[in-house]
Amino acid sequence: MTARLAQIWRHPVKGIGREPLDAVTLNADAPMPGDRAWAFQHEGAPDEPGWQPRRNFLVVANGPKLAQVTAKTEETGRIALSHPDRPALSFAPETEGAALAEWVRPVWPETAPAPRALVKAPPQGMGDNGAAEVSILSLASLRDLSERIGKPLEIERFRGNLVLDDLAPWQEFDWCGTTLRIGSALLEVTGRIERCRATEANPVTGERDAEPVRALYGAFRHRDFGVYARVVQTGMIAVGNEVSPA
Numbered sequence: 001m002t003a004r005l006a007q008i009w010r011h012p013v014k015g016i017g018r019e020p021l022d023a024v025t026l027n028a029d030a031p032m033p034g035d036r037a038w039a040f041q042h043e044g045a046p047d048e049p050g051w052q053p054r055r056n057f058l059v060v061a062n063g064p065k066l067a068q069v070t071a072k073t074e075e076t077g078r079i080a081l082s083h084p085d086r087p088a089l090s091f092a093p094e095t096e097g098a099a100l101a102e103w104v105r106p107v108w109p110e111t112a113p114a115p116r117a118l119v120k121a122p123p124q125g126m127g128d129n130g131a132a133e134v135s136i137l138s139l140a141s142l143r144d145l146s147e148r149i150g151k152p153l154e155i156e157r158f159r160g161n162l163v164l165d166d167l168a169p170w171q172e173f174d175w176c177g178t179t180l181r182i183g184s185a186l187l188e189v190t191g192r193i194e195r196c197r198a199t200e201a202n203p204v205t206g207e208r209d210a211e212p213v214r215a216l217y218g219a220f221r222h223r224d225f226g227v228y229a230r231v232v233q234t235g236m237i238a239v240g241n242e243v244s245p246a
Contacts, residue, residue: 001171003243005182007155007163012079013093013118014126015059017071017157018203023238025095026185026231032134032161034073038093039126040100045115049132050122054196054214058108058115060159064201064208065107067157083107093118107206129228134161135193136172139224144169149215156203157212158195160226166244172227178245185235187245192224199225199236211220215221 008021009186014036024033041047042081045056060066064070065085072080073202080090081100087109091099097118104115137160146153162174162182175189213223 002166002246003164004166005237005241005243006165008237008239009156009159009161009163010035011159012037012071012073013081013100014054014057015063015198016040016066016100016123017069017081018159019071019073021239022134023236025236026187026234028231028234029132030123030231031127031132035120035134036126037117038079040097040104040121041117041120042113043116045116046161047117051124051126051167054128055128058082058104060198060201062112062198063108065206066104067073067198067201068107068201068206069197070113085165093120115188129193131190131228131230133190133228133230134187135188135226136160136162136164136187136229138167138172139163139165140167140169141172141181141225145212145215149152149212151210153210153212154203157199157201158225159198162229162237173224175227180229180231180243181246182243183235183237183241184233185231185237186233187229188232189227189229191228192222193228194223195225204235 010019010032040058066081070082078090078092089103101115178186195213199212202209216223
C-alpha cells in the first residue's frame, strides 16, 4: 500500500474555521500544532477547565453556517477568520475573545445558547475524543460515500487533519493497530471516527443539504468516516508525501 498525502488541515478554533497547510511538523504524543487550540464555550455549558465534550461549545453540528468559516493563523499568533456574510476578522485569542463573540453571533442560531467565553484547550487539544491525536480521511472513501448519496460531498464536511488519496475505498479502517510513515513522522492508527450532524452542513453554502451519517448507517450499519492516529515519532510532513506502512 502506497498512498499520498493530498491535503493538510487544522482548525485553530474548534468548530469555527478551517485552515489549509502545505507542510507541518507533527510532534510525538501531541495533536496537530494549532489544531483546536481554542474553543468557544456557550452559556449552557458548565464553567470548567480542561478538556470538555463538543456539546459545550459553538460547533457546526448546532450552527451549520459555521461550516463556511475559513481561518489563517498569522505569524503574530493572531487568528484571521473569513465568512461570506461577515467582514474579515483578525483577533488575538488570548485577549480578544469578545471580538470573536461579536463576530460569530450573526451566524450562530438565535435559538441556541449564546457565546460565553473563548477557552484555551489543554495540551491534548479540544478534539472530540479527548486524546492527543490527529485525524486521517480518505478521498477514495469520500467518493464512494458521495456515489451512495447521489451528490458530490466536500471533504471539509468531516473537519479532518490529514487527507489521503490513492487508496481503495474504506481501506483506512484496516489500518487500526498499525503504524504509518508520512514524511519523517510515524503515526499509529488507534481507531475509527464516529460521525455526527456536523457533516450535514455544506461548507460553501452553510446549509444542511446531505445526510452522510444516515447514508453510512444505511450502507454499512455504522457511522464511521476516517480514523484517529497517535504521532509516535516526531517528523515533518508535507502535501505530496507518500504514506506507507512503517
